Structure formats: structure tokens, C-alpha cells
Amino acid sequence: MNLIYLISLFIATVQLLFWLSTYFLRKGIKESETYRTTELEPLTVILSARNEAHNLSTFLPHILSQDYPNFEIIVINDDSTDHSSEVLDHYMAQYQNFRVIHMKNKDREGKKQGLQEGIKEAKYEWLVFTDADCYPQSNQWLRSLATKFNDKTDIILGYSPYQKGKGYLNDFIRYETLMTAVIYGTFTQLGMPYMGVGRNMAYRKSRFLEKVDKEKFEKISYGDDDIAVNAMANSQNTTLQFTEKARVMSLAKATLPDFIKQKTRHISSSAYYKPNHQWLLSLLAISQAIFYPILFFLVFYNTQAAIYLFIFRMTIFLPNSILLMRKMECKDLIHKAILMDFLFFLYYWYVSFRWISTKKISWN
Numbered sequence: 613m614n615l616i617y618l619i620s621l622f623i624a625t626v627q628l629l630f631w632l633s634t635y636f637l638r639k640g641i642k643e644s645e646t647y648r649t650t651e652l653e654p655l656t657v658i659l660s661a662r663n664e665a666h667n668l669s670t671f672l673p674h675i676l677s678q679d680y681p682n683f684e685i686i687v688i689n690d691d692s693t694d695h696s697s698e699v700l701d702h703y704m705a706q707y708q709n710f711r712v713i714h715m716k717n718k719d720r721e722g723k724k725q726g727l728q729e730g731i732k733e734a735k736y737e738w739l740v741f742t743d744a745d746c747y748p749q750s751n752q753w754l755r756s757l758a759t760k761f762n763d764k765t766d767i768i769l770g771y772s773p774y775q776k777g778k779g780y781l782n783d784f785i786r787y788e789t790l791m792t793a794v795i796y797g798t799f800t801q802l803g804m805p806y807m808g809v810g811r812n813m814a815y816r817k818s819r820f821l822e823k824v825d826k827e828k829f830e831k832i833s834y835g836d837d838d839i840a841v842n843a844m845a846n847s848q849n850t851t852l853q854f855t856e857k858a859r860v861m862s863l864a865k866a867t868l869p870d871f872i873k874q875k876t877r878h879i880s881s882s883a884y885y886k887p888n889h890q891w892l893l894s895l896l897a898i899s900q901a902i903f904y905p906i907l908f909f910l911v912f913y914n915t916q917a918a919i920y921l922f923i924f925r926m927t928i929f930l931p932n933s934i935l936l937m938r939k940m941e942c943k944d945l946i947h948k949a950i951l952m953d954f955l956f957f958l959y960y961w962y963v964s965f966r967w968i969s970t971k972k973i974s975w976n
Contacts, residue, residue: 616913619906620921626899631928634794634936636801641854641939652758654682655814656734660723661744662690667863668699674747676707680754684709684735687744688726691715724829724836731817740814741837742860746772749859756858757814766819766849767841769800770812773941774864783945785864785871787952788959790942795896797854803847806889810837812860819844828884835881842885859941875959876966901960929953
């Protein structure tokens with residue numbers, strides 16, 4: 613039983629430290645209506661698309677209509693077999709700042725090769741990344757990111773929640789996305805940036821070319837966003853832009869297998885993080901993954917200790933998570949917070965086992 617109590621103490625300590633630290637994330641999420649009066653730096657928006665004709669038709673206008681004085685858009689048409697080329701040609705004929713790179717007969721799986729080509733061809737120093745199935749929440753998206761441009765900043769990490777839909781799968785996907793953002797956002801605010809999401813982030817072209825090891829980056833087909841950020845980021849050069857006008861909405865996966873496959877790929881990227889990031893994230897993940905098993909065990913052997921542990925964690929988890937849900941597009945999940953937390957525990961175990969048992973993970 614002494615071991616169980618020590619494990620309970622470990623859970624309580626890690627969870628306490630993490631959830632108290634989210635104060636710095638909440639503090640950093642502030643809506644700013646005042647933009648620079650000086651000239652905004654030009655930038656390049658880069659996105660990769662494979663067989664995304666419908667999404668390109670639907671969402672590209674949201675990017676093209678951004679209220680920003682000088683930007684270009686580069687779309688990587690990644691060996692599409694649908695009518696993406698026709699859609700892209702239509703926009704290219706209409707907009708002078710719109711360019712397309714057609715990727716054919718690639719020698720590597722995934723979208724990294726196309727993104728590297730886009731980065732190479734970009735005219736401007738600041739690069740903004742998103743995906744074909746995403747759309748900015750407002751026409752101030754680029755301006756909001758640009759408010760963070762300065763001489764000391766190389767990387768800006770944004771937030772990209774999923775669009776609300778029907779059913780518990782959509783609820784959980786949005787909750788998991790929230791938690792992912794809370795974790796990388798909190799770590800960034802504490803001076804330990806380790807990842808970003810390719811649906812909404814920006815960085816300097818020169819920083820990428822200087823710091824991202826080409827051989828390591830090309831070693832696996834996934835991780836174009838978090839592996840790049842992990843290589844480039846440090847405590848001084850990375851900042852967040854989580855304000856409402858800077859958000860990019862995404863379409864959630866429609867089926868559980870598709871979602872699990874996507875998240876298994878994302879978790880696999882963590883093997884290429886810096887060692888200190890791996891250790892800290894592992895401690896946090898373990899404290900989450902073993903909370904409910906330890907609680908279940910204590911119910912039979914020391915009910916009072918189980919009650920104390922449950923009350924302690926919920927006392928720090930619920931107030932902080934509810935505050936963040938209100939700020940980050942998940943107000944409707946507040947009454948499901950405990951259920952989502954339990955599903956998150958199940959998700960941790962399932963995806964971890966799937967990751968261990970999967971030998972090869974592809975972009976598709």
C-alpha cells in the first residue's frame with residue numbers, strides 16, 4: 613500500500629503543478645483590438661492539399677479575403693487525382709498573389725517534401741501555415757499573427773479548434789484538441805515551447821533553413837509542424853497568439869478510426885522531441901493515465917484515500933479547465949468535463965498501445 617500512496621502523491625503533485633501553471637496560459641489569452649499603425653511585414657501563407665478540391669473551393673476565399681496589405685498564398689497540390697488543379701487554376705487566374713506548386717512523382721511519402729518546396733519558393737521571410745480543411749475565424753487572422761512579429765520572435769504558435777458537430781466523437785475530438793493546445797500553450801508560456809499545429813502557426817523562413825536538420829526532418833513522413841517547431845524553438849524566440857481573431861477553425865474527423873490514426877501519427881512524432889520535452893510530457897501523461905486505475909484500486913483498499921484523491925484532483929482540474937473551455941471555443945463541453953477527462957484517460961491508453969503496435973504510419 614505504501615507504493616500506492618507514493619503513486620497517489622506523484623499524481624497529485626504533477627497535476628497540481630500543471631493545472632496551476634495554466635494560469636500563465638489564461639493570462640496570455642487576451643483579445644487585442646489594437647493593431648499596429650506601422651507598416652505590416654509581408655508574409656507567405658503556405659498550405660498543402662491532396663484531393664481537397666471541395667475544401668479548397670470552400671475555404672480558400674477565407675484566406676484570400678484577409679485584411680492584410682501584402683501577402684502571397686502558395687498551395688502545394690500534392691499529387692491530387694480529383695479536380696483540385698481546376699479549382700486552383702481558377703483562383704490563380706483571379707489573384708496575382710496566388711501561386712500553385714504541383715507535386716508529381718515524389719520520392720518521399722507525406723507532405724513534407726511539398727512543404728519544403730513551398731518554403732524554398734516563398735518570397736517573404738515570415739511564413740504562415742494552415743491546412744486545406746481549415747478556415748480563419750475572421751479576416752483579421754493574418755493581422756493578429758503579425759501583431760506578434762518583432763526582432764526577438766521567430767515562431768508564433770496559434771490555436772486551431774475543431775468545428776462543433778453532432779455526437780460524442782465530435783465532443784471528444786474538440787476536447788482533445790483543447791487539451792493539446794492547453795499543454796503546448798502552457799509549456800510555451802513557461803519558456804519550454806516544444807510543438808505547434810500546422811493548421812495555424814508562423815515562423816521565419818531563415819530560422820527553418822538554419823535550425824531544422826534536413827536529414828532528421830525528412831526521416832519520417834509526418835511531424836512537419838511539431839518536429840520543425842521542436843528544432844527551432846527556445847525560451848526566447850517563441851510566443852503564442854491564441855486570441856479569438858487569430859484562430860483557425862478545422863473540420864473534425866468523421867469516424868473514430870480516422871481520428872485514432874491521425875492521433876497515433878501525432879504521438880509518434882514525440883519520439884523526435886528534445887529529451888527534456890519527452891521527460892516532462894511523459895510525467896504529465898503518466899499522471900493522467902494512471903489516475904483512474906489508482907483511484908479504482910483505492911476504492912477497494914482505502915475508500916477514504918480514494919475520495920481524498922478524487923476531490924483533490926477535481927478541485928484543481930475543474931475550475932481551471934472550465935476557465936479554459938470558456939476562453940477556447942468549448943463552452944458547451946463544460947457540463948461534460950469529468951466525462952471528457954475519463955475518456956481522455958481511455959484515449960491515452962488506447963493510442964499508446966496502438967502506437968507501440970503500429971510498425972508504419974503513413975500520411976493518409
